[in-house]
Amino acid sequence: MIRTIIIDDEQHCIDSLSFDLQKHCRDIEILECCTNPKEGLLAIKKQKPELIFLDVQMPWMNGFEMLELLDQINFAIIFTTAFDQFAAKAFRISAIDYLLKPVDVNDLKEAVKKAAEKIQQRSGVENIANLLQNIKRPEESQRIAFPGREGYEFVEAGKIIYAQAEGSYTHVFLNDKRKLVISKTLSDIEEILPPDLFHRIHHSTLVNLSHVTHLFKSDGGYIVLENGEKLAVSKSKKDGLMERLGLKKE
Amino acid sequence: MKVSISTYWKYQLIGWGAWFLFDYLIIRLPFMNSLMASIVGLAFSHFLRFLIKQFKILNKNTVTKIIYLLLLNSIVAFLGTSFILWVLEVTGLLYKNLPPNSFRLSFWGEVFWSYEQTLTVGTAWIAIYFAVHYIRDLKKTEQEKNDLRIRLVEMETQSLRAQMNPQFIFNSMNSIKSLITKNENDKASNYLTTFSKLIRTLFQNSDKREISLFEEIETGKLYTKLEQLRFDNKIDFVFNIDEAIDLKDIKVPALLLQTFIENAIWHGLVPIENGGKVIVSINEKNGGVDCVIDDNGIGRALSKQHEAQYQASHQLNGISLTHTRLDLEKLLNERENSITIIDKKNESGESGGTKVIISFKENRN
Numbered sequence: 001m002i003r004t005i006i007i008d009d010e011q012h013c014i015d016s017l018s019f020d021l022q023k024h025c026r027d028i029e030i031l032e033c034c035t036n037p038k039e040g041l042l043a044i045k046k047q048k049p050e051l052i053f054l055d056v057q058m059p060w061m062n063g064f065e066m067l068e069l070l071d072q073i074n075f076a077i078i079f080t081t082a083f084d085q086f087a088a089k090a091f092r093i094s095a096i097d098y099l100l101k102p103v104d105v106n107d108l109k110e111a112v113k114k115a116a117e118k119i120q121q122r123s124g125v126e127n128i129a130n131l132l133q134n135i136k137r138p139e140e141s142q143r144i145a146f147p148g149r150e151g152y153e154f155v156e157a158g159k160i161i162y163a164q165a166e167g168s169y170t171h172v173f174l175n176d177k178r179k180l181v182i183s184k185t186l187s188d189i190e191e192i193l194p195p196d197l198f199h200r201i202h203h204s205t206l207v208n209l210s211h212v213t214h215l216f217k218s219d220g221g222y223i224v225l226e227n228g229e230k231l232a233v234s235k236s237k238k239d240g241l242m243e244r245l246g247l248k249k250e
Numbered sequence: 251m252k253v254s255i256s257t258y259w260k261y262q263l264i265g266w267g268a269w270f271l272f273d274y275l276i277i278r279l280p281f282m283n284s285l286m287a288s289i290v291g292l293a294f295s296h297f298l299r300f301l302i303k304q305f306k307i308l309n310k311n312t313v314t315k316i317i318y319l320l321l322l323n324s325i326v327a328f329l330g331t332s333f334i335l336w337v338l339e340v341t342g343l344l345y346k347n348l349p350p351n352s353f354r355l356s357f358w359g360e361v362f363w364s365y366e367q368t369l370t371v372g373t374a375w376i377a378i379y380f381a382v383h384y385i386r387d388l389k390k391t392e393q394e395k396n397d398l399r400i401r402l403v404e405m406e407t408q409s410l411r412a413q414m415n416p417q418f419i420f421n422s423m424n425s426i427k428s429l430i431t432k433n434e435n436d437k438a439s440n441y442l443t444t445f446s447k448l449i450r451t452l453f454q455n456s457d458k459r460e461i462s463l464f465e466e467i468e469t470g471k472l473y474t475k476l477e478q479l480r481f482d483n484k485i486d487f488v489f490n491i492d493e494a495i496d497l498k499d500i501k502v503p504a505l506l507l508q509t510f511i512e513n514a515i516w517h518g519l520v521p522i523e524n525g526g527k528v529i530v531s532i533n534e535k536n537g538g539v540d541c542v543i544d545d546n547g548i549g550r551a552l553s554k555q556h557e558a559q560y561q562a563s564h565q566l567n568g569i570s571l572t573h574t575r576l577d578l579e580k581l582l583n584e585r586e587n588s589i590t591i592i593d594k595k596n597e598s599g600e601s602g603g604t605k606v607i608i609s610f611k612e613n614r615n
Contacts, residue, residue, distance in 0.1 A: 009520075010421065010424075010425075010480070011482065012424060012425045012427075012428035012429070012480065013421075013424055013428070015428040015431065015432060016424060016427045016428035016431050019428070019431035019432075020431075057417070059516075059520045059521040060521055082416075082417050082420035082421045082424065083416040083417045083419075083420045084417070100420070101420055101421070101423075101424045102420070102423050102424040102427045
């Protein structure tokens with residue numbers, strides 16, 4: 001049984017979540033439900049849960065602030081939110097599981113399954129710490145969690161020069177000359193990178209515009225990066241790129 | 251593109267009148283000759299204008315325009331010269347002032363000799379005609395640009411208005427779900443019906459610049475009913491409406507009241523364990539109408555203090571959105587709407603909630 005606490009300021013959210021958990025996730029044991037973060041903190045200290053369901057938006061103190069008051073986080077967390085695009089983005093960047101309310105049962109089962117794995121492996125704590133940092137940082141210094149074979153690698157968005165599609169994999173090139181091979185498509189990667197920083201210049205290339213030094217119109221159009229590398233710009237993406245760089249379209 | 255008759259004839263009469271005075275007073279041509287010249291000029295320039303319109307020359311490109319105008323000008327000028335000389339000859343005015351037996355050109359010789367003059371006059375006339383049109387077009391495009399800008403502003407306000415806090419919508423859905431799971435069928439169906447009513451009014455009003463105060467209050471009532479169900483009657487709502495006011499006759503920006511009621515609930519009352527009360531009152535005041543949203547919550551200062559940093563940036567924009575909205579409406583309607591926010595204090599000087607007064611002055615149709 002997974003020892004679980006639910007923290008949500010709205011009683012009806014607690015009601016429907018515990019209903020779904022009791023019905024579909026038999027290995028969850030709900031120890032306590034709290035309607036405010038203060039009760040939540042006390043319950044965590046007392047019950048020592050393995051998993052908490054945590055609402056992001058609560059009065060007095062939101063879910064993130066509540067976590068920051070804890071000395072250590074030694075439990076898995078599944079965040080819940082009704083509609084919070086800011087939080088949702090932070091979750092995606094940091095590879096954190098979250099549920100949208102009203103909760104879909106399949107999403108819930110999936111999230112609980114992943115949480116159970118994390119509890120067994122005692123992992124995932126690093127992702128939470130990274131999330132709590134990311135919500136306070138500007139985009140270029142947010143650290144993106146890239147999934148690897150044995151966990152995650154956290155990379156500052158500003159240090160990524162470009163990403164290139166290689167079949168169903170993506171190669172991510174960093175400014176310390178390292179290359180990460182991620183088993184995700186370029187579009188998946190594009191979703192977790194800050195859109196203000198990155199631009200798709202080719203169907204297989206996503207580039208960090210702050211690392212671009214030159215733009216050449218000859219040979220079908222290409223850009224030059226700080227490290228001297230050249231990347232082709234596709235015909236259909238040329239106008240969009242010019243616009244992003246503040247240049248006039250032809 | 252057409253010059254309106256009045257403006258065209260005004261310019262024509264002023265122009266040819268001036269021409270007549272110039273001929274008669276400065277060049278000292280005989281009165282009748284000067285008059286004839288101006289009348290014929292008026293007639294033939296009008297004929298030229300008729301041809302310009304007939305061939306739609308204003309819409310042609312520059313080169314075609316010039317070719318057409320050269321052609322028309324030489325033809326009309328020739329006809330005009332021949333006509334005026336013929337008239338002058340028939341009436342005997344042509345040679346009246348010449349000493350007898352002086353050298354006379356043949357009729358066609360006279361025409362040829364005067365042709366240059368008429369051509370110059372014709373060219374000048376065309377130049378003025380096109381210059382006036384050009385200036386009018388410039389003004390018109392400027393006007394169109396302005397109209398477009400106003401339309402853009404309207405569209406922006408429209409998209410702002412269409413927004414109901416998505417958080418509220420999803421939370422309502424979840425409330426319904428929780429009632430269903432608890433088998434509270436009556437409550438669930440009641441909630442669902444009220445929710446549909448609210449969504450329907452939102453759809454209906456989304457394309458309107460403003461709605462009647464009556465509709466806005468109805469929307470507010472539906473909204474408060476839902477929140478009341480959601481908070482298990484923890485929050486109390488009272489609507490005090492002066493029955494003497496014809497609510498349907500007063501237009502207000504859509505979702506205006508709702509935004510302030512929502513603020514009162516979420517930033518004033520929700521943080522209080524025992525809940526609280528929101529009083530919405532509509533009163534006549536100084537010929538206008540005051541909408542007052544009064545809560546006994548924690549007040550703005552305390553609320554701000556307890557709002558998480560990141561939340562403050564994207565949740566509080568409820569109020570600022572409405573502020574922009576009111577500003578825009580003011581801009582568009584030149585009505586003097588205003589919002590006053592009062593931080594209430596109890597006897598011991600502690601914060602005792604917030605009172606928002608929205609005044610609509612002379613806001614009738």
